[in-house]
Amino acid sequence: MTGKEKTIMQDDALSPRPVRDSQSEMAEIVLPNDANPLAALLGGRLMHWIDLAGAMAAHRHSRNYVVTASVDHIDFLVPVRVGDLVILRSSVNRVFHSSMEVGVKVFVENYIADTSQHVASAYLTFVAIDGAGKHLKVAPVIPETEEQQRRYDDAGRRREIRRSELERRRRAR
Ligand SMILES: CC(C)(COP(=O)(O)OP(=O)(O)OC[C@H]1O[C@@H](n2cnc3c(N)ncnc32)[C@H](O)[C@@H]1OP(=O)(O)O)[C@@H](O)C(=O)NCCC(=O)NCCS
Numbered sequence: 001m002t003g004k005e006k007t008i009m010q011d012d013a014l015s016p017r018p019v020r021d022s023q024s025e026m027a028e029i030v031l032p033n034d035a036n037p038l039a040a041l042l043g044g045r046l047m048h049w050i051d052l053a054g055a056m057a058a059h060r061h062s063r064n065y066v067v068t069a070s071v072d073h074i075d076f077l078v079p080v081r082v083g084d085l086v087i088l089r090s091s092v093n094r095v096f097h098s099s100m101e102v103g104v105k106v107f108v109e110n111y112i113a114d115t116s117q118h119v120a121s122a123y124l125t126f127v128a129i130d131g132a133g134k135h136l137k138v139a140p141v142i143p144e145t146e147e148q149q150r151r152y153d154d155a156g157r158r159r160e161i162r163r164s165e166l167e168r169r170r171r172a173r
Pocket residue numbers: 066067068069070095096097098099100125127135162166
């Protein structure tokens with residue numbers, strides 16, 4: 001690769017990209033090994049899937065390696081049973097510098113009754129890094145719909161809360 005081609009590729013990697021380009025969807029069927037003795041999905045298993053679904057959108061948007069820096073609280077709204085189909089949808093809400101907030105919304109589908117219920121939502125922060133662990137700048141994300149714009153604005157407010165909480169915890173150490 002010539003120096004010029006390399007510069008063009010690097011510039012391209014930092015060009016703003018719409019939210020829809022990296023929106024991701026993941027599906028899992030709940031198996032007995034994912035469940036507690038009452039055949040309900042384990043919260044830890046769902047958290048693992050949320051992390052993976054979030055990372056998919058973050059990888060696609062940043063076109064780099066990412067690590068999970070934090071996960072905001074998760075509410076489990078309804079129980080999920082063995083045999084249910086779990087759908088996880090992820091979307092980059094906002095990019096800051098090297099970090100990005102990704103929202104993951106989880107649904108359970110009952111394919112026999114043809115119903116879908118909202119199970120959980122979470123906001124995760126991923127940081128883009130290179131192979132040596134150095135933070136990398138991430139391309140801005142472009143909200144195109146009213147809903148995406150609302151999430152973009154809310155992500156800014158959540159970042160302020162996260163930063164002040166992080167600061168408070170660091171001082172308390
Ligand atoms: C996340 C991590 C890269 C941050 O490194 P750091 O040197 O503390 O980072 P800095 O303070 O310079 O901040 C870098 C970015 O991360 C963000 N960040 C750091 N800690 C954060 C936290 N707890 N929550 C949210 N964002 C955080 C900062 O806001 C900053 O974002 P910006 O560049 O968009 O402004 C580092 O703590 C790390 O590697 N942690 C382990 C990650 C991991 O192993 N995850 C689980 C496995 S994937």
